[in-house]
Amino acid sequence: MADSQPLRIGFVPEHFSTPLYFAQKYFGLSATLIPFPSGTGHMITAIRSGEIDVGIGLTEAWVAGLGKEDTPGDGGYRIVGTYVETPLCWAISTGAKRPEITSVSSLKGSKIGISRLGSGSQVMGYVLADQQGWLVPGESPYADFVILQTFLNLRNAVNDGTADFFMWEHFTSKRYYDSGEIRRVGEIYTPWSSWKIVAANGLLPGGNPEARLQDLFKKLDEGVRYFGEHQDEAVKYISTELDYSEADATEWLRTVEFAKKTEGVDLKVIQSCVNILQKAGVLKEGKGLQPESMLAKGLGAQFPE
Template sequence: MTDKTPLRIGFVPEHFSTPLHFAQKHYGLDATLIPFPSGTGHMVTAIRAGEIDVGIGLTEGWIAGLGKEEVEGDGGYRLVGTYVETPLCWAISTGANRPDIKSVSSLAGRKIGVSRIGSGSYVMGFVLADQQKWLSTASPYADTVVLHTFEKLREAVNNGDADFFMWEHFTSKKFYDAGEIRRLGEIYTPWSSWKIVASTKLTQGGALDARVKDLFGKLDQGVKHFNENQEEAVEYISTHLGYTEPDAREWLGTVKFPTHTEGVEPQVVAECVAILRKAGVLKKGKGMEPGAMTFTS
């Protein structure tokens, strides 16, 4: 008998969630949408705890979660879909009044603030260190300060608990404009930025749960609606998600959602794992191999 219980879908309540909102509002997506403002790392914990069935989050967070050598059991989830095709622009931020921090190059050996261990903000710290050639030392940073939320990250770089953090550009921008934090630079993910995962309970028997298949169909409709109704998207983002209208319009020109959300390109996963191994986030020969991270029917 097919389970008719609505899926519990974890998502980050930012501008990227707009097609998901449209899928439920206009196309009858029967699901409980559960916001995770603290990001992908929190969703990794939640899906393993059975608190959500599906998660929509950052590629590097999901892959790092499965690639760690200490992962227990079957890892709890598999990559099943692609939500955003374009890379993510991570803004690098410090406190508004931190004269000791002048540039990205001055961040070596400093305290990095992250939302959670294993989150995108954590993983990208190592990618940044790799790009800046700071990985020759035992640790590129003096400390990794776990702060859980974007608000606490902003507080920490102003009170000195952390020296810098990384968060999505447009989510950070209004706080630059308000003078609360200061921008040092940016770094782009070397991969497509958002993936959809499903609990391994929904991938048993070599077949994907029908509710996840339905989700893909509804998301594809939500993406199409997003592309064809950009004024509605701007209105939703600027009135419900806390972005200014100009920032919402600017973001629209930087993002591309896939026409078909089902499926993950194996090459994307393999390349992400290779970079994370180079950056020291994952270790070769340890943890799950790239081919095992993705569900294939």
């Protein structure tokens, strides 16, 4: 793949994508931005099939994709950068007219809606079950994982009974609480920084990034800095081009911290994520890639001495 070709970058078309948009609009990021509204699980499939070169998505999904015992071949990608430092608040939602669902505790053994297998929405289902004490070895904490692809399908499913609940980012869900379409049951935060950047292994010859990847980090850093310095513009973009109100966009800005230096990943964050996913039953100890192997060493990865 020639360095002259623009990178194909997969992203989730939500408020978190704003610095990426600024990087392209104002700082000349040479890339084709490809939206994945169904989330990180779909990006894992796409990067392995050669449809995208880079993905910006949820930490837990990238880690699970490399750490599972059935991970194909070399995994297809490595975690190369950090996009968001703060945890993600996953809102737990059910249908507007589901009076039998009264609290998080009433969700044990129910049908959980997820976007795709291996997605953050599935992985966090296990983390929730672990926190609630629902995990029993050899048994699923839920009656079914209902694969629904998109946020719209998830909302419809909890109203028509196809699924009992689902989890999605808080501010993306909030508009539909306000409209009465769905109802909030609770929330759960990721126990790790929430968004990471991955690159196809073909972009990492000998573990070192090619020039296009280095340029991406430089332009993303500039996009993040611009985002921090022009929050009024960020709110306007989010509230006019994406599915958020101005008030929600403004409130979200108070809760999020993007990485000032996007290149590189702290190994301790990945180790912590793996440990929790093993406890939750998503990963099995000794199977799949180990945390050190999930990172590209030539990209400023922070390994303990």
